Amino acid sequence: xxxxxxxxxxxxxxxxxxxxxxxxxxxxxxxANFPKKYAEYALQKMQYKNKINALEIGCAVGRAxxxxxxxxxxxxxxxxxxxxxxxxxxxxxxxxxRYAIPDEGDIVRYKETSLKALGFYSIKQRCHFxxxxxxxxxxxxxxxxxxxxxxxIDRLYQPRKFLDNIHHRINDSGLLILTSPYxxxxxxxxxxxxxxxxxQNGENVTTLDGLKNILLEHFxxxxxxxxxxxxxxxxRKFQHSIAEVSTWQKR
Numbered sequence: 001x002x003x004x005x006x007x008x009x010x011x012x013x014x015x016x017x018x019x020x021x022x023x024x025x026x027x028x029x030x031x032a033n034f035p036k037k038y039a040e041y042a043l044q045k046m047q048y049k050n051k052i053n054a055l056e057i058g059c060a061v062g063r064a065x066x067x068x069x070x071x072x073x074x075x076x077x078x079x080x081x082x083x084x085x086x087x088x089x090x091x092x093x094x095x096x097x098r099y100a101i102p103d104e105g106d107i108v109r110y111k112e113t114s115l116k117a118l119g120f121y122s123i124k125q126r127c128h129f130x131x132x133x134x135x136x137x138x139x140x141x142x143x144x145x146x147x148x149x150x151x152x153i154d155r156l157y158q159p160r161k162f163l164d165n166i167h168h169r170i171n172d173s174g175l176l177i178l179t180s181p182y183x184x185x186x187x188x189x190x191x192x193x194x195x196x197x198x199x200q201n202g203e204n205v206t207t208l209d210g211l212k213n214i215l216l217e218h219f220x221x222x223x224x225x226x227x228x229x230x231x232x233x234x235x236r237k238f239q240h241s242i243a244e245v246s247t248w249q250k251r
Contacts, residue, residue: 010110011099016061016083020099022231023063024113028238034229035060035150038245039067041227042148042177045247046071049173055144057134058152062088062127066118069126072146077129088129095121103235135161142169149178151243153207155188159195160214167218170250176219179227179243182207211246219248 011017023035042064043051051072056065059077061084069075079085091097091113098112115121132138134149135158147170153159170176184197184207191198195210212221224246231239 009098011087011097012108013083014102016087017099017101018231018233019061019084020087020097021101021111022229023061024097024118025101025111025232028230028232029240031228031230031240033063034227034243035063036067037227037229038148038150038177038179038243039064041225041245042068042146042175043071045175045177045223046146049175050145050171053144054146054148055141055169056148056150058150058155059088059129060084060150062091062129064148064150065127065129066115066120066124068146068148069120069123073126075127076141077127078132078134078141079129080131080133082131085129085131088127091115092124092127092129095124101232109235135159137162137165137169144170145174146170147174147176149176151180153178153180153195153211154182154184157189158193159189160193163211163214167250172250174250176215176248176250177245178211178248179245180207181241181243183241208244208246215248219250221246222249223247 054068054072054075056077059065059079065075065077095115100108184194196207228242
C-alpha cells in the first residue's frame, strides 16, 4: 500500500486486521487488553518520574503509544513494519479506524473504532509514529524518560545489538521496560543471537538471565511481572500467552 487508505475503507489484510483487533477490539476470556495493560503498568512505574518524552519500540498499530500520551508530553511510536505505522497514522489523522476480522473461512466481521470512543482525540498530537529498525536506531533517538519495548526482544535479528546501546538513549533514572513471551524462533533470530532459551555447560539460560548479563552494567532491575494476552485469529481460534515484563532503571 503506497499511501494511507481513506477513512471510509476497511483494512482487510488479515495480519494487519489481527493486530487492529488485538489493540482496539474486544477483550476475550476475561483477559485485559494487552497494549492498554502494559501502558498502564509503565505509567504506574513512572508515577514519581519525569514524563516528558517516551519511546515505544514495536508499537505495532499504536494503542499503547496513545495510552502513554495521557501523561507524557510527547510519545514516539516506532515499528519495523511500515504497514503497522500506516495504520497508526491512519487512526491519528482520520480519527477513525475500520477493519475486517475473519470469523470462519471467507466470512468476516466488520469493526470500527475512533479516537473519540477510545478517549485519545484530545491527546493525539502528542503521538508520532515512524518506521525504524530497532537494531539500527538513528542517533536522534535519545533523551527519553521511558523506553518501552513490547513483545520485541525475541523478534529482533540481533537483540544484543539493540540492548548494548539502549542506555545512551535514556535519561538518568529513566526506565526501560521490556515485555516478551520469549518465543525464540530461528525464522526471526539466528540461534547464536538468542539471549536465552538454551543450555550452556549443562545449565539452563533464561532470557531474563541474558538480559541481566547485558543490562546490569548500566541499569538496575527493579521489577519483574507477568501480563497475559490473547490474540484472536478467528471466531474459534485464539492465542493465549503470558509476557514477562522486566523494568530496568538507568543508573
